[in-house]
Amino acid sequence: MSMIPELPGNLVQRNSEQERWLKRHVAQMCGLEHERFPGSQPVSFGSKDLNKLEQHDFWVAEKSDGIRVLFLVAFDANSNTQAVFLVDRHNNYREIEGFCFPHHEDPRRNLRNSLVDGELVVDTDPKTGQQTMRFLAFDCLVIDDQNVMSKTLDKRYGRLKEWFFRPYSRMIRDHPQMAALQPFDMKVKDINFSYHVEKVFNIDIPNLMHGNDGLIYTCVSTPYTPGTDQNILKWKPPSENSIDFKLVLKFPPNPSNPREPDFYAKPLFLLYVWLGGDGRSAQYEHYDDMYLSDEEWDKLKLSGEQVDDRVVEVHWDTGMQRWRMMRFRDDKPNGNHHSVVENIIQSIADGVEKDALLARSNAIRNAWKARQGLPAQPPPPSNHPHAPPSQHGNHPPPMRGPPSGYGHGQGQGQGYGQGQGQGQQAPKPKPIQAPPLREVARYGPLAPGPWSKVAGPAVVCGMRR
DSSP states (O other), rough: OOOOOOOSSSEOTTHHHHHHHHHHHHHHHHOOOSOOOOEEEEEEEOTTTHHHHHHHHEEEEEESEEEEEEEEEEEEEETTTEEEEEEOOOEEEEEEEEOOOSSSSSSBBBOEEEEEEEEEEEEEEETTEEEEEEEEEEEEEEETTOOOOSSOOHHHHIIIIIIIIIIHHHHHHHGGGGGGSSSEEEEEEEEEEGGGHHHHIIITTTTSSSSSEEEEEEEEEEEEEOOOEEEEEEEEGGGGGGGEEEEEEEEEEEEEEEEOTTTSSSEEEEEEEEOOOOGGGGGEEEEEEEOOOOOHHHHHHHHOOOOOEEEEEEEEEETTTTTEEEOTTTTTHHHBBBHHHHHHHHHHHTTTOOOHHHHHHHHHHHHHHHTTTOOOOOOOOOOTTTTSSSSSOOOOOOOOOTTTTTOOOOSSSOOOSSTTTOOOOOOOOOOOOOOOHHHHHHOOOOOOOOSSOOSSOOOTTEOOO
């Protein structure tokens, strides 16, 4: 797992006058009627999207393993000054010092209000081990007081390079001492035509100095859309698709006092799906459970980190047929919405392997060329190494209903079995050396919701629900 950077800058105080002004300012810049995070979000890639790549022009890029942020340049015409902020997906603002952006027409002037989309990564030089924080810009919403969200991707990307990055990079070249004042480096992300995905796999990704999290396909002809955008496709191998849940720990009863949980025993690791709402009004409910070995649990406790009530990224282990932990996602305010979870699970079941994606490239190229009135390319030979496999060979997680033994009725405290005393017994408490209780975990609250996946008894496996 690659290193995820800590966001730099000075956090603007929540609900302060400055934050309220900034959110109104960004909403006005983008022409939005709300003050939520204005960034777009992709949907998971499925087999049906192969046809979509043939029918429409898409660009493809590697999906960096970093933190998604918007880069805001706020211009004050009265004082002719710039203030620079990072906006994370929590819609928090952090003021960044050290940056200056000249105007593309006259470097003696300042770039005016601009909002750029990108990812913050940590690049590690493979030879020296030196780490460099870097902002990778890939799209823009507003540039020099001009809202470009309605323009096509090629126009937005052109403005990003010519109006935002080129004047900045020229300034850094002519005045290299300015780079030392900046908390991170900046680059524009390389983007390719969708039929050049083999180049992304074989050249772009192997040469990365940061982690990779799959591919991103973006439709060229559609506007920038805040929120979930069906025209931005996130591809991962089906076995690597991940979901963000809220992790809730449930401990067995304390043997000496059954009314209290035993915090020194190994708990159940319950995954809760987000139903909507934000902050204190966010609603979650139990969706499934996650497997952690005894060794992994001991290591997690010894880290001293808060475990309960955090957003956790998990993937489906096809061998174990269980959800497995990847990392905590403190950069995300909530887990994936329940509708997104079902879509991701469907994409795992209906996923596209790398070879099938590569094998479709020639057809995607020919369809693209046909739209431009250009001659098609001949198909690859039948023994081409990227011929599609005969089957995916993937065993996805089931679309979740109630786990066995949870039941749908109003019965009283039964275990995993269908009746009292049947099925597995709760594990016996195991004494361990652990940090103080407050550093181990909290006894997480339950959040009821209208889309309940699990109903039934109030006690499961000897533990109160």
